Amino acid sequence: MSISIAQCDHSRIKPQAIDVPLAWLELGIGGILLTITSYYLSDALSLPNPLNPNAVGAGRFPSLIAFATLACLVLMLCHSVVTLVRNKDLKRVKIRRPASVILAIVVLLAQVLLMEHLGAVACSVLFSMLLMFAAGERRPVQLLGVPLALGLSIYLVFTVALGVYFP
Amino acid sequence: MIENLMNGFAVFADPLVPFGLIVGALLGYLIGSVPGLGPSLGVALLIPFTYELSPIVSIVTLISLYAAAEYGGAISAILINSPGTAAAVATSWDGYPLTQQGKAGVALNISIISSGTGIFLSTLFLIVTAVPLSEFALNFGATAYFALALVGLSLVSCFSSGSALKGAIAMGIGLALATVGLDTQTGVPRFSSDPHFFEGIPLVPVLLGLYALSEVLFMIEEGPSLKTKSQPMTGILVVPLKTLFKLKNHILRSSILGYCIGVIPGAGASIASFVSYAIAKRTSKTPEQFGKGSLEGIAASETANNAAVSGALAPLLALGIPGSPTTAIMIGALMIHGIQAGPLLFTTNPEIPYTIFAALWISVPIMIFIGLAGAKLWAKVADIPRPAVAAIVAGISLIGAYASENSMFPVYITLAFGVLGYVLRKVDIPTAPIILALVLGEMLETNFRRALVISNGEYGIFLDSPLTIVLLLIAAISFGLPALSSVRTWRRQRSAQVEE
Secondary structure, three states, rough: OEEEEEOOOOOOOOEEEEEEEEHHHHHHHHHHHHHHHHHHHHHHOOOOOOOOOOOOOOHHHHHHHHHHHHHHHHHHHHHHHHHHHOOOOEEEEEOOOOHHHHHHHHHHHHHHHHHHHOOOHHHHHHHHHHHHHHHOOOHHHHHHHHHHHHHHHHHHHHHHHHOOOOO | OOOHHHHHHHHHOHHHHHHHHHHHHHHHHHHHHHHOOOHHHHHHHHHHHHHHHHHHHHHHHHHHHHHHHHHHHHHHHHHOOOOOOHHHHHHHHHHHHHHHOOOOOHHHHHHHHHHHHHHHHHHHHHHHHHHHHHHOOOOOOOOHHHHHHHHHHHHHHHHOOOOHHHHHHHHHHHHHOOOOEEEOOOOOOEOOOOOHOOOOOOHHHHHHHHHHHHHHHHHHHHOOOOOOOOOOOOOOOOOOHHHHHHHHHHHHHHHHHHHHHHHHHHHHHHHHHHHHHHHHHHOOOOOOHOOOOOOOHHHHHHHHHHHHHHHHHHHHHHHHOOOOOHHHHHHHHHHHHHOOOOOHHHHHHOOOHHHHHHHHHHHHHHHHHHHHOHHHHHHHHOOOOHHHHHHHHHHHHHHHOOOOOOHHHHHHHHHHHHHHHHHHHOOOOHHHHHHHHHHHHHHHHHHHHHHHHHOOOOOHHHHOOOOHHHHHHHHHHHHHHHHHHHHHHHHHHHHHHHHO
């Protein structure tokens, strides 16, 4: 698996990018989906049978879905393996600014976890600012103005106009 | 029908309804003009604002946003060569060259008027076809409904971006998600004993996660956007009647084509605009102008992609089958208000479909006016810094998810599906089939089980009715064709390698 990190040679480090063959990503994500689907299938098969022998149990339809999805996943994984073995015309996936994407996910997670404690509107203002920062915004007026306007709009539209009460 | 249609127009006497239509149109233009945001995301983001509104006001606002976002996509396509929606890509091929020639105003004018005409004509087709189709669908049995849902899903997977195999995987994920919760027939909890999941996985947070939050992560990845150069708008307010008259055949043909393609589940506005553009080029007297600034190209593409909006509404209203991700989201919006889309809608809640028809027609002059008068503003909208758009979309998504049930549970779901959507899209697994399968899953399973109970467990019941057989054949073909073409391509490549 080759992951190349593109980096600028100047004094200021420019955003990095992860460049990975699609087939490797397919193997990784496909493997995770395969595990989850297998777990789903075993759960579906363990669901109780119906009392009426002619009726269809709660697990029949999910089992059919699981079998079909597993078949598709196995096909995708086989295709990825063949593509990697041939090692020709590998389609690549670029993840630009991976650190920013991870930071954004952390910011969103923090916003969700702290929403009940800090208050939904206050959280929106604070974490919107951090999210904009993660997205590359550095102008102070934008960093302050947009989150404040967003918080005010959320309060006016949801709480005042629509009567939704937030924690 | 005429009486019902009149009632649909009469609804607009309530000032909230036209207000909703105007707000929807403004938001639609706003969202359509920003590259990366499209009608699906717009409708998903607007749903939380409609919880407290009446079903009529909600649906009018959503429909108006849907149509205007398709219009709006052309603005950034023409002015900065960055289509706001996938359906506006073909528009940019001729729109941007015209902008470079200093004719941005003329290009915008033609695109907006063609879009309006496309909506107007296709709504007429919608009225003529949806009502008889819903009456026909009233005779459908369990097997026909099962097959119909399968056709919808297979076509969506087949037409999805990326490979058909990945479309099928996405469909499997969506169907699996649809089975989570208490089994409606036996009361057994499936796949989770957590009471939060007993009513199934809520649709709105999934929509907000897959469409809005995952897009936020893509915006973060892109980083800050560059400022675009403003373009002169000369000619924007001069309606070129002579030119429009010359384009009449293209506009009429593209309306029919756009509507017919829009009806096919999964095909949607982008395929409609590409097909229409290709046919316009083939039938044009000046095909050499296409790609260099042809008004025929703009008219064909814009008429078709807007006509597809009405087309996508036909299976939604008449059969309860969403034809596109946006209409799947629309089904979610109707469900929130306790309204079930499908053939019975025309008898149980006739005010809903007929108000939609009226709203589509009334929206035409309003959208043309807003589009032409506000062209300069819409052009500037494309310049809103990407980090600001990301923060606004993320904020509304999480707050909207909370407002959907007044609890934190949907907020967790939104975040989880936002990350999942980002990961899946990176591997080219489309998210549209997940939504459609989640919406259609219950219908598919209920009718599958009902049919088997009727037949005492005999699968032969699915081959008893000619209609069901035809529908199952269509589903099989749409699943099988992409696989066959993949095998053929693989064989061709292999034989080419052997020859080398």
